[in-house]
Amino acid sequence: MNKLKNYKFAMLIGFIALSFTACKKDDPIAEIPAEEVGTAELSFLEVEAELHNDHYHYNDIAGAVPLTISFDQAGLAPVGTHAHLTEGKTYKVSLKAFDFAKREMQQEFVDKADLHQAFLLGAPDGVLTYVYADRNADNKKVNVGVTGYLTVNKASAGFTFRYVLRHLNPGVKASLTAQHWNAADFASRFSGANDLDLKFNLHPVAAGDHDH
Template identity: 60%
Template sequence: MKKLSLFAIIFTILLSTSCSKDDPTPEIDQEEVNAAELVFTEVEREAHGDHYHYNEIENPDVEHVKFSKEGLPEVGTHLHLEVGKTYKLELIAKDFAGRETQQTFVQRADIHQAFILGAPEGTFEYAYADRDADNNKIQVGVTGYLTVAKEADTFVFRYIMRHLNPGVKANITAADWNNKDFAKFTGANDIDLQVEVHVVSDHGHDH
């Protein structure tokens, strides 16, 4: 009887040790966003046949818009973008410790996609500029080039980073970057940022 009890104790210990080794350790959610920022940096768009090259310029116009955890900018914030200009649009996301986490969306490109909404049809043109760890072009929208094609009345610019359900990304094309029906791509929004935008001509703008 004593031998049987001893065997049971040893078996329980071994089983417990085995489970502790095999069970995965829960990961900290690297997509938990506590604050975000959109950066618009003016660049040069140069035509090359059927595509464009985007080049840095000296003394570019740079606009920073910072958002709270709720996706809202400071009261009174509005953004001016100029017709005919191209801007490098970058998302910066930070966790509760202030660490940048936007690269997580690129690393998990198969389940993430940005959508840029709110502008009247034809106001913007967009090209993805994301690169994976092997420097291959990928389609996420953490980094991209936004060209202002024409003037528009004031509108609310909306940037969404959507966390997609498995397999959904295969149904999204580059042309869906501003798809108003983005919710059909099932999932949830990791980020939803909104800011008032004025699109102005090159002769100046009215505050």
């Protein structure tokens, strides 16, 4: 009789343990607040900006060669990196991001457009203009910054160009617009964490100016 009771008791304990494990597996996994990004690249490819009413169309230029800058896991370019962009020209800016297995992951930011937006910082007032140019899987325009167009309005002294891809807290994106692309106070205004914080020295120069 005692053996039967012990057997039933053991079965009950096993059932409880199994049920607890099943419930744990069904629990939703909390979202990681920021993607695990390893290295990254930014490329700047000159394009032709063609005015159409109140907006521009951007056309490829035959033979244009992109300027590509690589960044380490700390978001730093190689020592001595000093890039020139030319006054009056427009550049298609493209991000490539890699996880720690060297797999490209920039599309993940576009797929989660409601949680991501890039800020391009450091330029003196009026020197640069930026337009977001991302499209999601439904070909709908979204403001992320994996792809965009940067226009150099005028030459200036060199400065530290900073590209920050922000992983926003849920609901924050609703308060962001395309005009916030250079919001220097983004960290206090738009809560979240940075997926990327890339820095290099940029010098906007006048046409024909090759001084370093």
